[in-house]
Amino acid sequence: MAFSFSDFAATDGGVTLPALGKIAVVGSGAVGCYYGGMLARAGCDVTFLMRSDLAVVQERGLTINTGGESIHVAAQAKETSREIGPCDVVVIALKATANGALDEIIPPLLHAGTMLVTLQNGLGNEEYLAERWGKERVAGGLCFVCLNRTSPGVITHFDHGSISVGEYGRGISPRVEALVQALGIGGIEAKAVEDLVCERWRKLVWNVPFNGLAIAANGATVADVLEDEVLRTEARGLMEDVRDGAARLGYEISKEFADFQIERSWSMGKYKASSLIDWEAGRPVEVEAIWGEPLRQGRGAGAQMPRLGLLYALLKKVAKS
């Protein structure tokens, strides 16, 4: 299987847009709409697979509120993957708890060279895709972003927004570089990463405490966690558990990186982590991807992770997954 992203098409501004071909976005919640919307804004051929927001987006397109401006993207949207047909890139931004639905969604989107890029949280999603559709197709992206879908077809961007993209079990490839470049043209701070799994552990340093404590503390915003000194100390303690698990698996994450995850969160204010929003709405929470799988992998490698163990047990009990 050969991927070629060496052909470039010129955008209006004269910046060369890599020819990514036809892109589908599966799971058009806040994350899918934001990154897919920014690819469409860059000039890429993007179609969103949607159900609840379909009519609104077909009629009015997508609206992305960010930094005081309101960006309008005339997005294509379809209700089934069969209507979309084979694509060159499929961006998967479904909740990991809905992965079962991919068995039906993915096949109509595939040709021999289709790249699957999961933007899902936690651990285990690349493995899930690789087992079913071949590991050579699979790449992943880690989004560091505060977003909410505020009404149908409307995404509100609160803070941050960078994305790290990498291959699954391989180094940086031309197709990953092309995707990063296109995201950059759309206005996203994107970078290619050599080791996706290491990046996933780095992301868990934030997600494990802030998504988890949000629910376990019965509805705590980022500010609620940070402003309560006892809870903030535990958030930092949970980061130590994640660092320990990662280190045992060969991924060294510095103390300074963890400290910075606390520091950089102050600007998020009353932001509700995505898992909290799901939990409050009675939707499933990615308990296994964010807490269960890291705990199992870390403990399998000899880490204790006592705080993560307790947090996982509580979340498994209080959240649907």
Add this chain to the structure above:
Amino acid sequence: MAFSFSDFAATDGGVTLPALGKIAVVGSGAVGCYYGGMLARAGCDVTFLMRSDLAVVQERGLTINTGGESIHVAAQAKETSREIGPCDVVVIALKATANGALDEIIPPLLHAGTMLVTLQNGLGNEEYLAERWGKERVAGGLCFVCLNRTSPGVITHFDHGSISVGEYGRGISPRVEALVQALGIGGIEAKAVEDLVCERWRKLVWNVPFNGLAIAANGATVADVLEDEVLRTEARGLMEDVRDGAARLGYEISKEFADFQIERSWSMGKYKASSLIDWEAGRPVEVEAIWGEPLRQGRGAGAQMPRLGLLYALLKKVAKS
């Protein structure tokens, strides 16, 4: 100050009842009514300080449902401690979160030799009484019992029921032996203990996980904790944290004791720990006495107690205290 419990009065059955003198029970919830009721049943002169249940108890006495039988105790009850006046023994079974009220309640109950016996949970209550009214007065009792106040004046006893009584900072005394004997005559499995603080830590081995997880898991009964293998493992892990804290302070609690705390809990079934009942009713929870103070004391002595730290942070956030 000299205490004398060497005079004995004969009960109807011919068993000698130690002359404890006049007893007041302060904080007439389930625990106060149960142990005070059993002392009254033994023939002791017991008066309950009550507010909400006062009229019912003055009219109909106390009812204690236990093991299929319904025990009726013709209890004396008053609304203020001034009406009760000086006593020889004051049993304190108020929630630790209401300790502030003792400043007004206790003084009218005191004479030079009044013994104060706290049946309250956790750590810090003997210290609280000692600071205010002198350490020579203070003793404590640890109740291992499943009780609920099921309606005004009615206590339902589900399981267990033993009590361990000890002096604060001294070995077993005649007054403690007398109290133990009177409780025994009332039908309670009571024993005198040499080291009250050690016994408090032993009790925390159960209270820390089962009261704490009950709330943190958003309303879990004892059975809910035990039947969920992940949560049960964390309950046992929390017991290790308590053992560690106790050990650093010089109190060795065996692994077997902790294992037995899990085993003995199966018979409690769907019992709701007292903290859970308080929490569900919107009442304050003894967060500092049961989780905060043990954590501070254990960490002060060099223990890490990572699970307890997280649990305390969550409880402090979700419960009034």
